[in-house]
Amino acid sequence: MSTSKKFVVIGGTGLIGSKAVAILRNAGHDVVVASSRNGINAFTGEGLEAALSGADAVIDVSNMMSFDEPVLRNFFATSSRNLTAAEKAAGVRHHVVLSIVGTSDLVSNPYISGKQAQEEAVQASGQDYTIVRATQFYEFMDTLAEAYTADGAVTVPDIEFQPIAADDVAAALVRVALGNPHHGIVDLAGPDRAGFDEIMRTYLAAKGDRRSVRVDASLGYFGAPVTATSLVPMGAFMRGEIAFSDWLQQQTHATQVEKA
Ligand SMILES: NC(=O)c1ccc[n+]([C@@H]2O[C@H](COP(=O)([O-])OP(=O)(O)OC[C@H]3O[C@@H](n4cnc5c(N)ncnc54)[C@H](OP(=O)(O)O)[C@@H]3O)[C@@H](O)[C@H]2O)c1
Numbered sequence: 001m002s003t004s005k006k007f008v009v010i011g012g013t014g015l016i017g018s019k020a021v022a023i024l025r026n027a028g029h030d031v032v033v034a035s036s037r038n039g040i041n042a043f044t045g046e047g048l049e050a051a052l053s054g055a056d057a058v059i060d061v062s063n064m065m066s067f068d069e070p071v072l073r074n075f076f077a078t079s080s081r082n083l084t085a086a087e088k089a090a091g092v093r094h095h096v097v098l099s100i101v102g103t104s105d106l107v108s109n110p111y112i113s114g115k116q117a118q119e120e121a122v123q124a125s126g127q128d129y130t131i132v133r134a135t136q137f138y139e140f141m142d143t144l145a146e147a148y149t150a151d152g153a154v155t156v157p158d159i160e161f162q163p164i165a166a167d168d169v170a171a172a173l174v175r176v177a178l179g180n181p182h183h184g185i186v187d188l189a190g191p192d193r194a195g196f197d198e199i200m201r202t203y204l205a206a207k208g209d210r211r212s213v214r215v216d217a218s219l220g221y222f223g224a225p226v227t228a229t230s231l232v233p234m235g236a237f238m239r240g241e242i243a244f245s246d247w248l249q250q251q252t253h254a255t256q257v258e259k260a
Contacts, residue, residue, distance in 0.1 A: 131184070
């Protein structure tokens with residue numbers, strides 16, 4: 001008997017989505033790669049009915065970049081309402097959505113406020129769901145380094161950090177989607193926890209980036225005030241397997257191969 005199922009990955013062309021699609025396809029599942037450019041739009045509802053027909057689970061890793069809080073909240077909440085309504089109509093068993101560790105305490109950050117609106121829409125939907133809150137991706141380190149750079153130095157808040165590889169995030173989402181809905185929140189983080197400054201220093205050194213790294217306890221996270229543990233899981237969490245050092249080595253190797 002075939003155990004192959006149908007999955008819909010909303011944002012299936014993105015960083016996490018494309019990795020989740022590959023894992024599901026390698027396991028023999030039927031996957032719809034949903035993205036607005038593919039004619040399946042969570043925000044407008046275009047293409048959802050056909051895409052969701054016969055699906056077992058939906059993984060929502062769609063994203064929007066904006067600095068405008070109402071725009072972000074509207075995008076994430078409307079998309080989640082559209083998706084969960086269409087899933088209920090189609091009899092989809094499980095809605096899995098990717099959010100961010102610490103979301104409830106960081107909502108003065110406009111982006112995280114959008115993620116809160118997304119979580120609330122899913123929780124209020126009546127659809128069976130799991131919210132997976134991940135820490136920052138290793139792949140996000142460059143963006144963080146740029147964002148915290150001033151006068152040629154990287155100055156970060158005095159907080160703990162426990163980033164995770166995008167490959168581990170995708171694998172965890174697939175595991176969750178295959179299982180039963182939690183009807184709640186599950187935290188997900190990488191295997192190593194250290195100071196944000198230490199991790200930033202390690203990252204820049206591996207890239208041969210000579211910017212110095214400093215700590216400023218008055219800094220927040222993109223506009224949100226933080227405490228030492230704002231960005232790390234405080235209780236039980238799913239743990240990624242890929243160590244930051246191994247991922248860095250892989251990146252350096254890939255860059256060397258590209259240059260050769
Ligand atoms: N960066 C981090 O460290 C971090 C940490 C924890 C959680 N997260 C969460 O991880 C999620 C995925 O991030 P990512 O970096 O993989 O995103 P990404 O690479 O920017 O990909 C976003 C995807 O969403 C699709 N999309 C955008 N609008 C859509 C719409 N209306 N309908 C359907 N698809 C749409 C995009 O395709 P089209 O443009 O074709 O629509 C694309 O496939 C985000 O929700 C983010 O909040 C990020």
